[in-house]
Amino acid sequence: MTDMPTQLTTDFDAVLDRGDIAGARRLLAPPLALGCAEALFLSSSMLAGEDDAHAEADSFANLNQAAEKGYIPAIYAVGLCLLTGDRVEQDVSQAAAYFERASDAGYPPAMYEFGLALFHGNGVAKDVPRAVSLIRASAQAGDEYAREFLLAHSLDVGP
Known part of the structure; x- marks a missing residue:
């Protein structure tokens, strides 16, 4: 078990890029049966696009279960849901806690979001030096939003 994306995500994305939703479901079925966190996370994105009234709740349940199992992209995604109030009640303090956890694991998008929370004091105590x-670090790892933020605030992007 890993807490970051593996070949399963690469294969899943390739199947979806071909428009083969049935194939994506078949690909996820065996790891889902084993309770694989990455598969739970990936399946949550498929359920979110369905019209079924229960799909949204099932989607978040899978996402949350993947986060509880320590899958870093899911922890980050739950943080986004909490930040925006998407599928859950908005809670910026909880969102910041999720972003911090995923940031501590070195996940660039979470480093950016937790940095923003620290920069603005949104859900956490303001700490501009740590935020920057x-x-x-997120920008240096390739996160374009982080890079744009640094440029917009006339801050050095670094090497």
């Missing part, structure tokens, strides 16, 4: 450090 995290946002810079």
Whole structure:
């Protein structure tokens, strides 16, 4: 078990890029049966696009279960849901806690989001030096939003 994306995500994305939703479901079925966190996370994105009244709740349940199992992209995604109030009640303090956890694991999008929370004091105590450090690390890891933030605020992007 891993807490970051593996070949399963690459294969899943390739199947979906071909428009083969049935194939994507078949690909996820065996790891889902084993309770694989990555498969739960990937399946949550498929359920979110369905019109079924229960699909949204099932989607978040799978996402949350993947986060509880320690899958870093799911932890980040739950943080986004909490930040925006998507599928759950908005809670910026909880969102920041999820972003911090995923940031501590080195996940660039979470480093950016937690950096923003620290920069603005949104759900956490304001800490601009730490915020800039995290946002810079996120930009250096390839996060374009972090890079744009640094440029917009006339902050050095770094090497």
